[in-house]
Amino acid sequence: xxxxxxxxxxxxxxxxxxxxxxxxxxFFLYAGAYTLSGDYPDPAxxxxxxxxxxxxxxxxxRIYPLFAxxxxxxxxxxxxxxxxxGADRDEAxxxxxxxxRWLFAFGFVHALLLLGTEVLAAYGIIGLxxxxxxxxxxxxxxxxxxxxxxxxLTAVFAVAAVVLAAIVLVDPxxxxxxxxxxxxGNRSQLSGAAEDNYLVxxxxxxxxxxxxxxxxxxxxxxxxxxxxxxxxxxxRILEEPERHRTLIRRVAVFGTALGLAGALPGALKHVxxxxxxxxxxxxxxxxxxxxxxxxxxxxxxxxxxxxxxxxLLTRQGRPPVVVASVAALGxxxxxxxxTHSIVMVPVLSAWGLGLGAHLTSFTxxxxxxxxxxxxxxxxxxxxxxxxxxxxxxxxxxxxxxxPDREPTAS
Numbered sequence: 001x002x003x004x005x006x007x008x009x010x011x012x013x014x015x016x017x018x019x020x021x022x023x024x025x026x027f028f029l030y031a032g033a034y035t036l037s038g039d040y041p042d043p044a045x046x047x048x049x050x051x052x053x054x055x056x057x058x059x060x061x062r063i064y065p066l067f068a069x070x071x072x073x074x075x076x077x078x079x080x081x082x083x084x085x086g087a088d089r090d091e092a093x094x095x096x097x098x099x100x101r102w103l104f105a106f107g108f109v110h111a112l113l114l115l116g117t118e119v120l121a122a123y124g125i126i127g128l129x130x131x132x133x134x135x136x137x138x139x140x141x142x143x144x145x146x147x148x149x150x151x152x153l154t155a156v157f158a159v160a161a162v163v164l165a166a167i168v169l170v171d172p173x174x175x176x177x178x179x180x181x182x183x184x185g186n187r188s189q190l191s192g193a194a195e196d197n198y199l200v201x202x203x204x205x206x207x208x209x210x211x212x213x214x215x216x217x218x219x220x221x222x223x224x225x226x227x228x229x230x231x232x233x234x235x236r237i238l239e240e241p242e243r244h245r246t247l248i249r250r251v252a253v254f255g256t257a258l259g260l261a262g263a264l265p266g267a268l269k270h271v272x273x274x275x276x277x278x279x280x281x282x283x284x285x286x287x288x289x290x291x292x293x294x295x296x297x298x299x300x301x302x303x304x305x306x307x308x309x310x311x312l313l314t315r316q317g318r319p320p321v322v323v324a325s326v327a328a329l330g331x332x333x334x335x336x337x338x339t340h341s342i343v344m345v346p347v348l349s350a351w352g353l354g355l356g357a358h359l360t361s362f363t364x365x366x367x368x369x370x371x372x373x374x375x376x377x378x379x380x381x382x383x384x385x386x387x388x389x390x391x392x393x394x395x396x397x398x399x400x401x402x403p404d405r406e407p408t409a410s
Contacts, residue, residue: 007314008238009070011323012306013330014379018372019063021340024117025368026055027187028348030194031357034186037270040361041188047362049271055361056267061292062259064119064216065225065299071123072229073238075100075131080233093135099399100127106395108209110338114345116191116205120337122216126223134230142231149224153293157262160289164265167283191349198351221296228300241307252304259298262290321380329379332389336375343371 032041039056043049075096082092100123107121134142188194192204216222237244266287313323329336346352348359348367359367382389 006238007319007323007327008241008307008310009073010327010330010333011310012066012303013070013333014326014328014336014376015306015330016063016066016302017329017333017336017340017375018369019059020067020337021344021368021372022055022365023059023063024115024340025344025348025364026361027117027191028193028344028356029359029361029364030188030191030350032188032360034188036272038186039270041186044360045362048360051361051365053267053271055365056270056291057260057263060263061221061295062263062298062302065221065296066302067119067299068123068126068222068225069229069232069300069303071127072130072226073233074229075127075135075226076230076233079135089136093131095400096131096135097128099395100124100131102395102398103127106334106338106391110341111205111209112202114205114341116208117212118209118341119212119216120334121209122213122222123226125213125217126226130223130226130230134227139231139234142227142234146224146227146231149220149227150296152220153224153296156289157293160286160293163282163286164290167286193345193349193356196350201349201351221292225296225299238307241311248304248307251300252308253301255297255299255301255304257301259294259301262294263298266291324383325376325380328383329376332379332382332392334395335389335391336379338391339375340371344368 026040029041032044034041036042039060040052043052078096078099079089079092082095083089087095103124104121105124107118107124110118110120130145134145189204190208192201192208195201195204232238235244237248241248269283269287310319310323310327313319318324319327348354348356350357355367356364379389
């Protein structure tokens with residue numbers, strides 16, 4: 001008999017899979033013209049413009065920090081479960097580290113075959129380092145790592161915000177210059193989706209994967225998010241939300257607000273509401289840095305919102321079927337994440353069915369929503385039939401070298 005699981009983390013994982021899918025699917029809009037921005041093709045309708053604005057303001061560089069938090073939370077939970085089942089702390093820690101190594105391997109294969117923007121490998125390699133330093137370390141050391149990461153992000157964010165404010169003061173008529181200059185590179189090129197030859201697309205994907213692995217691995221956002229997740233698990237934040245309700249509410253409000261504030265300059269610049277011609281390159285760098293450094297706050301804010309929503313929706317007893325179905329997908333988040341790629345990439349890419357050539361930002365978002373809903377339904381049926389996610393089962397068996405029936409934290 002399986003031990004009971006927390007609804008909030010699974011509900012958050014299931015919901016965030018939609019947001020990750022929305023973000024990843026945008027890399028397959030390879031047939032559009034990218035004369036206004038390298039992030040998204042020129043909008044063909046008002047619906048496209050709204051979709052792109054919302055993606056930049058609410059999704060981009062906000063979703064992976066959320067998952068990184070949950071990865072860190074899961075590492076401590078795995079350690080706790082293994083020790084509770086009779087393993088000593090050294091053996092339990094080896095299981096966690098084995099899991100991280102296999103996550104890296106999963107990520108490499110995922111990038112090689114399908115998706116260059118995958119993030120499993122980054123979680124794995126960051127987890128290897130952080131677990132060696134902090135998993136069995138003192139709370140004081142863990143807090144020191146978190147404060148260092150937050151301090152660095154705050155400093156960069158503050159400098160970028162001051163630069164943006166100075167640009168606005170010097171060029172208050174920003175936006176009058178019109179569209180940004182055409183960019184040679186664009187987001188769709190990172191996925192290799194426009195290539196008719198699958199083997200050529202592999203080269204694009206691996207190049208993208210190596211660059212992103214370096215950025216994420218040597219960056220600050222994802223490691224700090226993982227450390228915060230480890231701290232939250234030690235303090236049972238998600239297990240005992242009522243005891244931490246004030247903290248959770250503050251993170252929901254201030255984290256989401258800061259994340260939105262950091263992303264808005266870039267989103268407004270994208271739609272031409274803020275585009276100072278005299279400082280184009282500098283404003284690009286500053287808007288990128290405010291968006292990137294505020295992603296941690298936005299991701300944590302989203303975690304807190306999901307925890308509050310899960311508590312509100314289950315206050316009367318059993319969760320509604322929609323919530324339970326999304327949580328069922330979150331319980332199988334690794335399988336859901338990889339299944340999205342298995343379906344999406346061949347359908348959208350030029351070397352596959354080539355549907356990406358016929359979609360715009362808005363219709364691509366509808367495609368992503370439809371695919372996510374399909375996996376929610378399948379996950380709900382699997383939950384009813386008590387079928388575990390196949391990739392969760394594989395990862396657990398590889399990590400422990402023996403099958404067991406403990407619920408996964410992925």
